[in-house]
Amino acid sequence: MNERGKNILPMIGFILIVIVVLGGFAFFSRKKDTGNFKVIDNTRKKSGFGYDIDSTGKVSTDGVDKITIRSVSSEVKIATHKSDQVNAHFYGNVIGFNKENMPYLEVEKKGNEALVRIVYPAKTGLNITENTKLDVVIPEDWNRNIEVISISGGISADQLTGNDITLNTTSGKIEISDIDADGTISASSISGSCNIDKVISDNAKINTSSGDTVVGYLEAKDIKFKTISGHGKLNVTVKKAELNSTSGNIDVDFTNGFEKISAKSISGGVKLGIPGTTEFTVDLKTISGGIDCQDFPMKISSSGKKELKGQVGSGGSEIDVSTTSGNIEIYGLN
Template identity: 30%
Template sequence: MKFIEKFNIKKVVIYLLGIMFVTLGLGTLIILGTGTNLMKGTHSNHTSVNDSKTSNLSGINEIYVDVSSSDINIIPEGTSQLKAHLYGDMTSNNKYTNSKIQCYKSGNTLVIKQVEPHINFVFFSSNLKLDVYIPADYNKDIKLVSSSGDINVNDYKLNKLQCNLSSGNLKMNNINADTFNYLSSSGDLKADKLTTKTTTLDSSSGSININAFSGDLTAENSSGDTNIEYADFNNNINVHSSSGEIALTLPKSAEFDLDAVASSGDITTDFPITVSGKDGGHKLQGVVVNDKNKIKLDVSSGDIKILN
Protein backbone atom coordinates (compact mmCIF):
# COMPACT_ATOMS: atom_id res chain seq x y z
CA MET A 1 0.00 0.00 0.00
CA LYS A 2 2.80 2.40 0.85
CA PHE A 3 4.38 1.79 -2.57
CA ILE A 4 1.07 2.46 -4.35
CA GLU A 5 0.57 5.67 -2.39
CA LYS A 6 4.00 6.93 -3.41
CA PHE A 7 3.52 5.93 -7.01
CA ASN A 8 1.45 8.81 -8.38
CA ILE A 9 -0.01 7.64 -11.70
CA LYS A 10 -1.37 11.08 -12.52
CA LYS A 11 2.10 12.67 -12.35
CA VAL A 12 3.58 9.96 -14.58
CA VAL A 13 0.89 10.53 -17.22
CA ILE A 14 1.54 14.29 -17.17
CA TYR A 15 5.29 13.77 -17.59
CA LEU A 16 4.77 11.38 -20.52
CA LEU A 17 2.38 13.78 -22.26
CA GLY A 18 4.88 16.61 -21.82
CA ILE A 19 7.66 14.54 -23.41
CA MET A 20 5.37 13.59 -26.29
CA PHE A 21 4.41 17.20 -27.08
CA VAL A 22 8.05 18.37 -26.94
CA THR A 23 9.09 15.56 -29.29
CA LEU A 24 6.30 16.35 -31.74
CA GLY A 25 7.19 20.04 -31.67
CA LEU A 26 10.86 19.41 -32.42
CA GLY A 27 9.97 17.00 -35.20
CA THR A 28 7.66 19.56 -36.79
CA LEU A 29 10.35 22.25 -36.69
CA ILE A 30 12.88 19.94 -38.32
CA ILE A 31 10.44 18.88 -41.03
CA LEU A 32 9.43 22.46 -41.82
CA GLY A 33 13.00 23.74 -41.75
CA THR A 34 14.57 21.06 -43.90
CA GLY A 35 11.79 20.93 -46.44
CA THR A 36 11.28 17.19 -45.78
CA ASN A 37 7.96 15.71 -46.84
CA LEU A 38 7.13 12.41 -45.15
CA MET A 39 5.56 11.13 -48.34
CA LYS A 40 8.00 12.51 -50.91
CA GLY A 41 11.28 12.57 -48.93
CA THR A 42 13.87 15.33 -49.04
CA HIS A 43 14.14 17.74 -51.95
CA SER A 44 17.04 19.99 -52.85
CA ASN A 45 17.12 23.43 -54.41
CA HIS A 46 19.93 24.49 -56.70
CA THR A 47 20.41 27.88 -58.30
CA SER A 48 23.06 29.89 -60.08
CA VAL A 49 23.92 33.39 -58.88
CA ASN A 50 24.95 36.13 -61.30
CA ASP A 51 24.64 39.69 -59.98
CA SER A 52 26.74 42.75 -60.77
CA LYS A 53 26.88 46.42 -59.82
CA THR A 54 28.97 49.37 -61.03
CA SER A 55 29.85 52.68 -59.41
CA ASN A 56 32.07 55.67 -60.01
CA LEU A 57 34.70 56.55 -57.38
CA SER A 58 34.25 60.31 -57.37
CA GLY A 59 34.75 61.59 -53.81
CA ILE A 60 35.49 58.09 -52.49
CA ASN A 61 38.34 57.68 -49.98
CA GLU A 62 37.58 54.09 -48.92
CA ILE A 63 36.25 50.97 -50.64
CA TYR A 64 34.64 48.65 -48.07
CA VAL A 65 33.82 45.07 -49.16
CA ASP A 66 31.88 42.85 -46.72
CA VAL A 67 30.82 39.29 -47.59
CA SER A 68 29.74 36.28 -45.58
CA SER A 69 30.27 33.13 -47.63
CA SER A 70 32.11 34.14 -50.79
CA ASP A 71 35.71 34.42 -51.92
CA ILE A 72 36.85 37.98 -52.65
CA ASN A 73 39.09 38.73 -55.63
CA ILE A 74 40.34 42.30 -55.96
CA ILE A 75 41.34 42.87 -59.60
CA PRO A 76 43.06 45.98 -61.05
CA GLU A 77 41.37 47.36 -64.15
CA GLY A 78 42.30 50.11 -66.57
CA THR A 79 38.93 51.83 -66.21
CA SER A 80 37.53 54.76 -64.22
CA GLN A 81 34.64 52.82 -62.64
CA LEU A 82 34.39 50.05 -60.09
CA LYS A 83 32.52 46.88 -60.99
CA ALA A 84 31.45 44.16 -58.51
CA HIS A 85 30.42 40.77 -59.87
CA LEU A 86 28.97 38.02 -57.63
CA TYR A 87 28.64 34.61 -59.26
CA GLY A 88 28.57 30.88 -58.55
CA ASP A 89 26.19 28.14 -57.41
CA MET A 90 24.12 27.58 -54.28
CA THR A 91 22.49 24.37 -53.08
CA SER A 92 20.08 23.82 -50.19
CA ASN A 93 17.40 21.37 -49.12
CA ASN A 94 14.99 24.22 -48.53
CA LYS A 95 13.63 27.13 -50.53
CA TYR A 96 15.59 30.38 -50.36
CA THR A 97 16.14 33.64 -52.18
CA ASN A 98 19.29 34.16 -54.19
CA SER A 99 22.30 35.85 -52.69
CA LYS A 100 22.81 39.37 -54.09
CA ILE A 101 25.14 42.31 -53.68
CA GLN A 102 24.48 45.88 -52.64
CA CYS A 103 26.66 48.77 -53.79
CA TYR A 104 26.10 52.19 -52.27
CA LYS A 105 27.93 55.28 -51.06
CA SER A 106 28.03 56.22 -47.39
CA GLY A 107 29.84 59.52 -47.01
CA ASN A 108 33.30 59.07 -48.50
CA THR A 109 33.01 55.27 -48.38
CA LEU A 110 31.80 52.99 -51.17
CA VAL A 111 30.18 49.92 -49.58
CA ILE A 112 29.92 46.59 -51.41
CA LYS A 113 27.95 44.09 -49.37
CA GLN A 114 26.69 40.57 -49.93
CA VAL A 115 23.04 40.01 -48.99
CA GLU A 116 22.57 36.39 -47.96
CA PRO A 117 19.38 34.36 -48.41
CA HIS A 118 17.34 33.61 -45.27
CA ILE A 119 17.75 29.90 -44.56
CA ASN A 120 16.95 27.99 -41.35
CA PHE A 121 17.55 24.39 -40.29
CA VAL A 122 18.95 23.35 -43.65
CA PHE A 123 21.92 21.85 -45.39
CA PHE A 124 23.48 24.67 -47.37
CA SER A 125 26.52 24.92 -49.62
CA SER A 126 27.87 27.43 -52.12
CA ASN A 127 30.95 28.23 -54.20
CA LEU A 128 30.23 31.92 -54.65
CA LYS A 129 32.93 34.37 -55.71
CA LEU A 130 32.92 38.14 -55.66
CA ASP A 131 35.20 39.78 -58.21
CA VAL A 132 35.73 43.48 -57.54
CA TYR A 133 37.34 45.31 -60.45
CA ILE A 134 38.95 48.49 -59.13
CA PRO A 135 40.79 51.03 -61.31
CA ALA A 136 44.49 50.23 -61.21
CA ASP A 137 45.36 53.82 -60.30
CA TYR A 138 43.14 53.85 -57.18
CA ASN A 139 45.50 54.71 -54.29
CA LYS A 140 43.36 55.36 -51.21
CA ASP A 141 41.90 52.93 -48.63
CA ILE A 142 40.52 49.40 -49.07
CA LYS A 143 38.87 47.37 -46.30
CA LEU A 144 37.99 43.71 -46.95
CA VAL A 145 35.86 41.62 -44.57
CA SER A 146 35.00 37.95 -45.05
CA SER A 147 33.19 35.62 -42.63
CA SER A 148 33.84 32.42 -44.54
CA GLY A 149 35.94 32.68 -47.69
CA ASP A 150 39.37 33.49 -49.10
CA ILE A 151 40.68 36.91 -50.11
CA ASN A 152 43.04 37.57 -53.03
CA VAL A 153 44.48 41.02 -53.73
CA ASN A 154 47.33 41.93 -56.07
CA ASP A 155 49.13 44.84 -57.74
CA TYR A 156 47.99 47.95 -55.87
CA LYS A 157 49.63 50.98 -54.32
CA LEU A 158 47.39 52.18 -51.49
CA ASN A 159 47.22 54.45 -48.51
CA LYS A 160 45.72 51.77 -46.24
CA LEU A 161 44.77 48.12 -46.66
CA GLN A 162 42.79 46.28 -43.99
CA CYS A 163 41.79 42.60 -44.21
CA ASN A 164 39.56 40.91 -41.60
CA LEU A 165 38.82 37.20 -41.96
CA SER A 166 36.88 34.89 -39.66
CA SER A 167 37.69 31.69 -41.54
CA GLY A 168 39.67 31.79 -44.77
CA ASN A 169 43.06 32.47 -46.31
CA LEU A 170 44.56 35.75 -47.50
CA LYS A 171 46.87 35.85 -50.52
CA MET A 172 48.66 39.03 -51.58
CA ASN A 173 51.18 39.87 -54.26
CA ASN A 174 52.92 43.12 -55.17
CA ILE A 175 51.14 45.34 -52.65
CA ASN A 176 52.47 48.72 -51.58
CA ALA A 177 50.56 50.37 -48.71
CA ASP A 178 51.48 52.95 -46.11
CA THR A 179 49.51 50.91 -43.55
CA PHE A 180 48.52 47.24 -43.66
CA ASN A 181 46.32 45.67 -40.95
CA TYR A 182 45.44 41.97 -40.83
CA LEU A 183 43.03 40.27 -38.41
CA SER A 184 42.23 36.56 -38.68
CA SER A 185 40.42 34.05 -36.46
CA SER A 186 41.34 30.98 -38.49
CA GLY A 187 43.33 30.96 -41.73
CA ASP A 188 46.71 31.50 -43.35
CA LEU A 189 48.37 34.64 -44.67
CA LYS A 190 50.70 34.39 -47.66
CA ALA A 191 52.20 37.53 -49.16
CA ASP A 192 54.91 38.22 -51.74
CA LYS A 193 56.39 41.66 -52.42
CA LEU A 194 54.69 43.52 -49.60
CA THR A 195 56.00 47.05 -49.03
CA THR A 196 54.63 49.11 -46.14
CA LYS A 197 55.52 51.77 -43.61
CA THR A 198 53.70 49.96 -40.77
CA THR A 199 52.17 46.49 -40.66
CA THR A 200 50.03 45.01 -37.86
CA LEU A 201 49.16 41.31 -37.87
CA ASP A 202 46.82 39.52 -35.44
CA SER A 203 46.16 35.83 -36.03
CA SER A 204 44.36 33.45 -33.65
CA SER A 205 45.05 30.27 -35.61
CA GLY A 206 47.05 29.99 -38.82
CA SER A 207 50.44 30.50 -40.38
CA ILE A 208 51.94 33.81 -41.49
CA ASN A 209 54.33 33.80 -44.45
CA ILE A 210 55.61 37.05 -45.97
CA ASN A 211 58.39 37.23 -48.56
CA ALA A 212 60.17 40.31 -49.96
CA PHE A 213 58.78 42.45 -47.14
CA SER A 214 59.67 45.89 -45.83
CA GLY A 215 58.22 48.05 -43.07
CA ASP A 216 57.83 48.27 -39.30
CA LEU A 217 56.11 45.13 -38.00
CA THR A 218 53.93 44.29 -35.01
CA ALA A 219 52.59 40.72 -35.02
CA GLU A 220 50.64 38.46 -32.66
CA ASN A 221 50.14 34.82 -33.60
CA SER A 222 48.37 32.63 -31.05
CA SER A 223 48.78 29.31 -32.85
CA GLY A 224 50.90 28.92 -35.98
CA ASP A 225 54.32 29.58 -37.47
CA THR A 226 55.42 33.10 -38.38
CA ASN A 227 57.91 33.46 -41.24
CA ILE A 228 58.99 36.94 -42.32
CA GLU A 229 61.64 37.58 -44.98
CA TYR A 230 62.80 41.18 -45.48
CA ALA A 231 63.87 42.46 -48.89
CA ASP A 232 65.53 45.48 -47.27
CA PHE A 233 65.68 46.39 -43.62
CA ASN A 234 65.68 49.59 -41.60
CA ASN A 235 62.79 48.94 -39.28
CA ASN A 236 61.49 48.00 -35.84
CA ILE A 237 59.99 44.55 -35.24
CA ASN A 238 57.85 43.19 -32.39
CA VAL A 239 56.54 39.63 -32.82
CA HIS A 240 54.85 37.46 -30.19
CA SER A 241 53.78 33.85 -30.67
CA SER A 242 52.00 31.65 -28.12
CA SER A 243 52.57 28.42 -30.00
CA GLY A 244 54.65 28.24 -33.17
CA GLU A 245 58.05 29.00 -34.62
CA ILE A 246 59.25 32.51 -35.41
CA ALA A 247 61.64 32.68 -38.37
CA LEU A 248 62.99 36.10 -39.33
CA THR A 249 65.21 36.48 -42.41
CA LEU A 250 67.15 39.74 -42.78
CA PRO A 251 69.67 41.10 -45.29
CA LYS A 252 73.31 40.44 -44.34
CA SER A 253 73.79 44.20 -43.91
CA ALA A 254 71.08 44.46 -41.22
CA GLU A 255 71.95 46.29 -38.00
CA PHE A 256 69.75 45.96 -34.92
CA ASP A 257 69.27 45.57 -31.19
CA LEU A 258 67.87 42.14 -30.33
CA ASP A 259 65.69 41.05 -27.42
CA ALA A 260 64.58 37.44 -27.96
CA VAL A 261 62.87 35.06 -25.52
CA ALA A 262 61.81 31.47 -26.20
CA SER A 263 60.22 30.15 -23.01
CA SER A 264 60.14 26.59 -24.31
CA GLY A 265 62.42 26.39 -27.33
CA ASP A 266 65.78 27.38 -28.81
CA ILE A 267 67.12 30.64 -30.23
CA THR A 268 69.57 30.60 -33.14
CA THR A 269 71.01 33.40 -35.27
CA ASP A 270 73.24 33.71 -38.33
CA PHE A 271 74.41 37.20 -37.27
CA PRO A 272 77.50 37.94 -35.17
CA ILE A 273 75.98 39.47 -32.06
CA THR A 274 77.54 41.28 -29.11
CA VAL A 275 75.66 39.54 -26.32
CA SER A 276 74.43 41.47 -23.29
CA GLY A 277 72.16 38.78 -21.86
CA LYS A 278 71.83 35.02 -22.23
CA ASP A 279 69.87 32.45 -20.25
CA GLY A 280 70.44 28.79 -21.12
CA GLY A 281 69.52 29.21 -24.80
CA HIS A 282 66.02 30.51 -24.00
CA LYS A 283 66.93 34.20 -23.89
CA LEU A 284 69.23 36.24 -26.10
CA GLN A 285 69.93 39.96 -25.87
CA GLY A 286 72.54 41.88 -27.79
CA VAL A 287 73.49 44.22 -30.60
CA VAL A 288 74.43 43.61 -34.22
CA VAL A 289 76.62 46.60 -35.24
CA ASN A 290 74.31 49.25 -33.71
CA ASP A 291 71.02 49.50 -31.82
CA LYS A 292 69.13 51.93 -34.07
CA ASN A 293 66.54 49.31 -35.08
CA LYS A 294 64.81 47.32 -32.35
CA ILE A 295 63.82 43.68 -32.76
CA LYS A 296 61.76 42.02 -30.02
CA LEU A 297 60.77 38.38 -30.45
CA ASP A 298 58.83 36.39 -27.86
CA VAL A 299 57.53 32.84 -28.19
CA SER A 300 55.94 30.76 -25.42
CA SER A 301 56.22 27.38 -27.12
CA GLY A 302 58.49 27.16 -30.17
CA ASP A 303 61.87 28.14 -31.60
CA ILE A 304 63.22 31.47 -32.77
CA LYS A 305 65.45 31.67 -35.86
CA ILE A 306 67.16 34.82 -37.14
CA LEU A 307 68.56 34.10 -40.58
CA ASN A 308 70.35 35.94 -43.37
Protein backbone atom coordinates in the same frame (compact mmCIF):
# COMPACT_ATOMS: atom_id res chain seq x y z
CA MET B 1 -22.28 20.50 -60.63
CA ASN B 2 -23.28 20.28 -64.31
CA GLU B 3 -21.30 18.30 -66.89
CA ARG B 4 -19.61 21.41 -68.33
CA GLY B 5 -18.21 22.41 -64.91
CA LYS B 6 -16.82 18.92 -64.40
CA ASN B 7 -14.93 19.15 -67.72
CA ILE B 8 -13.43 22.58 -66.94
CA LEU B 9 -11.93 21.61 -63.56
CA PRO B 10 -9.30 19.21 -64.96
CA MET B 11 -8.32 21.84 -67.55
CA ILE B 12 -7.85 24.51 -64.84
CA GLY B 13 -5.74 22.10 -62.80
CA PHE B 14 -3.55 21.33 -65.81
CA ILE B 15 -3.01 25.03 -66.51
CA LEU B 16 -2.00 25.66 -62.89
CA ILE B 17 0.52 22.81 -63.01
CA VAL B 18 2.05 24.19 -66.21
CA ILE B 19 2.34 27.65 -64.66
CA VAL B 20 4.10 26.24 -61.59
CA VAL B 21 6.52 24.12 -63.65
CA LEU B 22 7.39 26.92 -66.04
CA GLY B 23 7.70 29.33 -63.16
CA GLY B 24 10.35 27.05 -61.69
CA PHE B 25 12.61 27.94 -64.60
CA ALA B 26 11.81 31.63 -64.68
CA PHE B 27 14.31 34.42 -64.22
CA PHE B 28 13.94 36.57 -61.17
CA SER B 29 15.26 39.82 -62.59
CA ARG B 30 15.40 43.05 -60.68
CA LYS B 31 17.16 46.30 -61.36
CA LYS B 32 18.32 49.09 -59.14
CA ASP B 33 19.60 52.04 -61.11
CA THR B 34 20.49 55.56 -60.01
CA GLY B 35 22.89 58.14 -61.29
CA ASN B 36 25.63 56.84 -58.98
CA PHE B 37 25.21 53.06 -59.03
CA LYS B 38 23.44 50.23 -60.83
CA VAL B 39 22.60 46.62 -59.92
CA ILE B 40 21.06 43.97 -62.16
CA ASP B 41 19.97 40.67 -60.58
CA ASN B 42 19.30 37.78 -62.97
CA THR B 43 19.13 35.03 -60.36
CA ARG B 44 17.32 32.05 -61.89
CA LYS B 45 15.60 29.08 -60.32
CA LYS B 46 16.89 25.71 -61.43
CA SER B 47 14.96 22.49 -61.66
CA GLY B 48 14.66 20.92 -58.24
CA PHE B 49 15.77 22.83 -55.17
CA GLY B 50 18.28 25.49 -56.14
CA TYR B 51 19.08 28.80 -57.77
CA ASP B 52 21.72 30.03 -60.18
CA ILE B 53 23.03 33.29 -58.75
CA ASP B 54 23.99 35.92 -61.33
CA SER B 55 24.11 39.58 -60.31
CA THR B 56 26.18 42.50 -61.57
CA GLY B 57 26.62 46.00 -60.25
CA LYS B 58 28.73 49.09 -60.72
CA VAL B 59 29.34 52.33 -58.86
CA SER B 60 31.31 55.47 -59.64
CA THR B 61 34.26 56.42 -57.44
CA ASP B 62 33.75 60.13 -58.09
CA GLY B 63 33.90 61.83 -54.69
CA VAL B 64 34.76 58.54 -52.98
CA ASP B 65 37.72 58.06 -50.62
CA LYS B 66 37.05 54.45 -49.59
CA ILE B 67 36.12 51.21 -51.34
CA THR B 68 34.49 48.68 -49.01
CA ILE B 69 33.85 45.05 -49.94
CA ARG B 70 31.90 42.77 -47.57
CA SER B 71 31.27 39.16 -48.43
CA VAL B 72 29.78 36.07 -46.81
CA SER B 73 30.30 32.46 -47.93
CA SER B 74 31.93 33.51 -51.21
CA GLU B 75 35.44 33.63 -52.62
CA VAL B 76 36.40 37.26 -53.24
CA LYS B 77 38.69 38.03 -56.17
CA ILE B 78 39.84 41.59 -56.80
CA ALA B 79 41.21 42.85 -60.11
CA THR B 80 41.90 46.29 -61.61
CA HIS B 81 40.96 48.19 -64.76
CA LYS B 82 41.49 51.63 -66.28
CA SER B 83 37.96 52.85 -65.50
CA ASP B 84 37.11 54.99 -62.46
CA GLN B 85 34.20 52.67 -61.61
CA VAL B 86 33.93 49.73 -59.25
CA ASN B 87 32.35 46.75 -61.00
CA ALA B 88 31.07 43.66 -59.18
CA HIS B 89 29.84 40.24 -60.32
CA PHE B 90 28.23 37.84 -57.84
CA TYR B 91 27.61 34.38 -59.26
CA GLY B 92 27.38 30.66 -58.49
CA ASN B 93 24.67 28.38 -57.19
CA VAL B 94 22.78 27.87 -53.95
CA ILE B 95 20.73 24.82 -53.05
CA GLY B 96 17.72 26.06 -51.11
CA PHE B 97 13.94 26.22 -51.06
CA ASN B 98 12.90 29.86 -51.09
CA LYS B 99 13.95 32.74 -53.31
CA GLU B 100 13.50 35.05 -50.33
CA ASN B 101 16.40 33.29 -48.58
CA MET B 102 18.86 33.68 -51.44
CA PRO B 103 21.88 35.97 -50.96
CA TYR B 104 22.02 38.97 -53.25
CA LEU B 105 24.43 41.68 -54.34
CA GLU B 106 24.28 45.29 -53.23
CA VAL B 107 26.44 47.96 -54.88
CA GLU B 108 25.94 51.56 -53.87
CA LYS B 109 27.52 54.83 -52.88
CA LYS B 110 27.13 55.87 -49.25
CA GLY B 111 28.52 59.31 -48.62
CA ASN B 112 32.20 59.12 -49.53
CA GLU B 113 32.21 55.31 -49.62
CA ALA B 114 31.73 52.91 -52.55
CA LEU B 115 30.16 49.80 -51.03
CA VAL B 116 29.99 46.29 -52.47
CA ARG B 117 28.41 43.65 -50.28
CA ILE B 118 26.65 40.31 -50.23
CA VAL B 119 23.41 40.43 -48.23
CA TYR B 120 21.67 37.48 -46.63
CA PRO B 121 17.99 38.12 -45.82
CA ALA B 122 16.49 37.04 -42.51
CA LYS B 123 16.02 33.35 -43.16
CA THR B 124 12.70 31.60 -42.96
CA GLY B 125 13.90 28.43 -44.65
CA LEU B 126 17.07 26.43 -45.21
CA ASN B 127 19.96 26.76 -47.66
CA ILE B 128 21.69 23.40 -47.93
CA THR B 129 24.85 24.20 -49.90
CA GLU B 130 26.42 27.26 -51.45
CA ASN B 131 29.09 27.70 -54.10
CA THR B 132 29.35 31.37 -54.94
CA LYS B 133 32.03 33.86 -55.98
CA LEU B 134 32.34 37.62 -55.88
CA ASP B 135 34.55 39.28 -58.49
CA VAL B 136 35.27 42.97 -57.92
CA VAL B 137 37.17 45.23 -60.32
CA ILE B 138 38.52 48.53 -58.99
CA PRO B 139 40.44 51.44 -60.59
CA GLU B 140 44.08 50.50 -61.23
CA ASP B 141 45.36 53.90 -60.07
CA TRP B 142 43.36 53.85 -56.81
CA ASN B 143 45.24 55.78 -54.08
CA ARG B 144 42.69 56.00 -51.30
CA ASN B 145 41.42 53.51 -48.71
CA ILE B 146 40.33 49.91 -49.26
CA GLU B 147 38.62 47.57 -46.79
CA VAL B 148 37.77 43.95 -47.60
CA ILE B 149 35.94 41.76 -45.08
CA SER B 150 35.14 38.14 -45.91
CA ILE B 151 33.44 35.52 -43.73
CA SER B 152 33.69 31.89 -44.85
CA GLY B 153 35.56 32.81 -47.99
CA GLY B 154 39.03 33.83 -49.09
CA ILE B 155 40.43 37.05 -50.53
CA SER B 156 42.73 37.06 -53.55
CA ALA B 157 44.23 39.73 -55.80
CA ASP B 158 47.17 40.23 -58.12
CA GLN B 159 47.70 43.85 -57.10
CA LEU B 160 46.27 46.29 -54.58
CA THR B 161 47.19 49.96 -54.28
CA GLY B 162 45.86 52.62 -51.95
CA ASN B 163 46.42 54.59 -48.78
CA ASP B 164 45.20 52.38 -45.91
CA ILE B 165 44.46 48.81 -47.03
CA THR B 166 42.58 46.48 -44.67
CA LEU B 167 42.02 42.76 -45.34
CA ASN B 168 40.05 40.59 -42.89
CA THR B 169 39.00 36.98 -43.31
CA THR B 170 37.30 34.42 -41.10
CA SER B 171 37.55 30.83 -42.34
CA GLY B 172 39.29 31.90 -45.52
CA LYS B 173 42.74 32.52 -47.00
CA ILE B 174 44.40 35.80 -47.91
CA GLU B 175 46.42 35.48 -51.13
CA ILE B 176 47.84 38.69 -52.61
CA SER B 177 50.69 39.06 -55.09
CA ASP B 178 51.55 42.75 -54.69
CA ILE B 179 50.44 45.44 -52.21
CA ASP B 180 51.51 49.08 -52.37
CA ALA B 181 50.03 51.16 -49.54
CA ASP B 182 50.98 54.76 -48.79
CA GLY B 183 49.61 54.36 -45.26
CA THR B 184 49.00 51.13 -43.33
CA ILE B 185 48.47 47.60 -44.59
CA SER B 186 46.45 45.58 -42.08
CA ALA B 187 45.85 41.88 -42.75
CA SER B 188 43.96 39.62 -40.36
CA SER B 189 43.02 35.98 -40.84
CA ILE B 190 41.14 33.64 -38.48
CA SER B 191 41.18 29.96 -39.45
CA GLY B 192 43.01 30.66 -42.67
CA SER B 193 46.50 31.28 -44.00
CA CYS B 194 47.95 34.58 -45.16
CA ASN B 195 50.25 34.58 -48.20
CA ILE B 196 51.56 37.86 -49.63
CA ASP B 197 54.37 37.96 -52.17
CA LYS B 198 55.33 41.63 -51.85
CA VAL B 199 54.29 44.53 -49.61
CA ILE B 200 55.46 48.14 -49.64
CA SER B 201 53.79 50.37 -47.05
CA ASP B 202 54.41 52.94 -44.36
CA ASN B 203 53.24 50.60 -41.58
CA ALA B 204 52.28 46.92 -41.55
CA LYS B 205 50.05 44.93 -39.20
CA ILE B 206 49.54 41.20 -39.73
CA ASN B 207 47.50 38.96 -37.39
CA THR B 208 46.68 35.31 -37.93
CA SER B 209 44.94 32.64 -35.87
CA SER B 210 44.93 28.96 -36.80
CA GLY B 211 46.81 29.60 -40.01
CA ASP B 212 50.34 30.11 -41.30
CA THR B 213 51.73 33.38 -42.66
CA VAL B 214 54.22 33.73 -45.51
CA VAL B 215 55.41 37.14 -46.73
CA GLY B 216 57.97 37.07 -49.53
CA TYR B 217 59.14 40.66 -49.10
CA LEU B 218 57.87 43.49 -46.92
CA GLU B 219 59.21 47.04 -46.81
CA ALA B 220 57.88 49.44 -44.17
CA LYS B 221 58.89 51.70 -41.32
CA ASP B 222 57.60 49.19 -38.81
CA ILE B 223 55.77 45.89 -38.61
CA LYS B 224 53.56 44.37 -35.93
CA PHE B 225 53.09 40.64 -36.43
CA LYS B 226 51.06 38.30 -34.24
CA THR B 227 50.17 34.66 -34.74
CA ILE B 228 48.21 32.16 -32.65
CA SER B 229 48.39 28.47 -33.55
CA GLY B 230 50.32 29.17 -36.71
CA HIS B 231 53.82 29.74 -38.04
CA GLY B 232 55.18 32.93 -39.56
CA LYS B 233 57.85 33.15 -42.27
CA LEU B 234 58.67 36.72 -43.36
CA ASN B 235 61.38 38.57 -45.26
CA VAL B 236 61.38 42.24 -44.26
CA THR B 237 63.10 45.59 -44.52
CA VAL B 238 61.90 47.62 -41.54
CA LYS B 239 63.19 49.92 -38.82
CA LYS B 240 61.13 48.47 -35.98
CA ALA B 241 59.49 45.07 -35.52
CA GLU B 242 57.14 43.70 -32.86
CA LEU B 243 56.71 39.94 -33.20
CA ASN B 244 54.40 37.77 -31.06
CA SER B 245 53.55 34.10 -31.25
CA THR B 246 51.47 31.62 -29.27
CA SER B 247 51.79 27.97 -30.28
CA GLY B 248 53.74 28.77 -33.40
CA ASN B 249 57.23 29.55 -34.67
CA ILE B 250 58.47 32.93 -35.88
CA ASP B 251 61.07 32.98 -38.67
CA VAL B 252 61.97 36.45 -39.95
CA ASP B 253 64.85 37.63 -42.13
CA PHE B 254 65.81 41.31 -41.86
CA THR B 255 67.48 42.19 -45.15
CA ASN B 256 68.74 45.63 -44.09
CA GLY B 257 69.69 47.51 -40.95
CA PHE B 258 67.07 48.05 -38.25
CA GLU B 259 66.59 50.01 -35.04
CA LYS B 260 64.79 47.55 -32.76
CA ILE B 261 63.40 44.02 -32.86
CA SER B 262 61.13 42.84 -30.06
CA ALA B 263 59.90 39.24 -30.13
CA LYS B 264 57.89 37.15 -27.67
CA SER B 265 56.78 33.56 -28.07
CA ILE B 266 54.81 31.08 -25.97
CA SER B 267 55.19 27.46 -27.10
CA GLY B 268 57.16 28.37 -30.18
CA GLY B 269 60.64 29.27 -31.32
CA VAL B 270 62.03 32.56 -32.62
CA LYS B 271 64.50 32.58 -35.49
CA LEU B 272 65.93 35.88 -36.72
CA GLY B 273 68.24 36.38 -39.67
CA ILE B 274 70.11 39.70 -39.79
CA PRO B 275 72.90 41.07 -42.01
CA GLY B 276 76.31 39.82 -40.91
CA THR B 277 77.71 43.36 -40.62
CA THR B 278 75.04 44.56 -38.18
CA GLU B 279 76.16 46.03 -34.85
CA PHE B 280 73.63 45.46 -32.10
CA THR B 281 72.87 44.62 -28.48
CA VAL B 282 70.91 41.54 -27.41
CA ASP B 283 68.73 40.66 -24.44
CA LEU B 284 67.60 37.06 -24.86
CA LYS B 285 65.63 35.00 -22.34
CA THR B 286 63.98 31.58 -22.47
CA ILE B 287 62.26 29.44 -19.83
CA SER B 288 62.40 26.12 -21.65
CA GLY B 289 64.53 26.35 -24.76
CA GLY B 290 68.01 26.96 -26.10
CA ILE B 291 69.83 30.11 -27.24
CA ASP B 292 72.04 30.26 -30.33
CA CYS B 293 73.80 33.46 -31.44
CA GLN B 294 77.12 32.00 -32.59
CA ASP B 295 77.44 33.78 -35.95
CA PHE B 296 78.47 37.07 -34.34
CA PRO B 297 81.56 38.07 -32.32
CA MET B 298 79.85 39.19 -29.15
CA LYS B 299 81.02 40.91 -26.01
CA ILE B 300 78.94 39.12 -23.38
CA SER B 301 77.81 41.04 -20.32
CA SER B 302 75.62 38.30 -18.84
CA SER B 303 75.01 34.71 -19.85
CA GLY B 304 73.57 31.43 -18.65
CA LYS B 305 71.67 28.43 -19.97
CA LYS B 306 68.47 30.46 -20.29
CA GLU B 307 69.77 34.01 -20.74
CA LEU B 308 72.17 36.00 -22.89
CA LYS B 309 73.01 39.69 -22.83
CA GLY B 310 75.74 41.17 -24.95
CA GLN B 311 76.90 43.54 -27.65
CA VAL B 312 78.20 43.15 -31.19
CA GLY B 313 80.46 45.96 -32.38
CA SER B 314 79.41 49.35 -31.08
CA GLY B 315 75.82 48.26 -30.52
CA GLY B 316 73.25 50.68 -31.90
CA SER B 317 70.47 48.32 -32.96
CA GLU B 318 68.53 46.40 -30.30
CA ILE B 319 67.24 42.83 -30.22
CA ASP B 320 64.99 41.78 -27.32
CA VAL B 321 63.62 38.22 -27.41
CA SER B 322 61.85 36.08 -24.81
CA THR B 323 60.33 32.62 -25.20
CA THR B 324 58.47 30.04 -23.18
CA SER B 325 59.06 26.50 -24.44
CA GLY B 326 60.88 27.63 -27.56
CA ASN B 327 64.41 28.09 -28.89
CA ILE B 328 65.98 31.42 -29.81
CA GLU B 329 68.29 31.58 -32.82
CA ILE B 330 69.92 34.65 -34.32
CA TYR B 331 72.01 34.00 -37.40
CA GLY B 332 73.90 36.05 -39.95
CA LEU B 333 72.76 36.70 -43.51
CA ASN B 334 75.42 36.91 -46.20
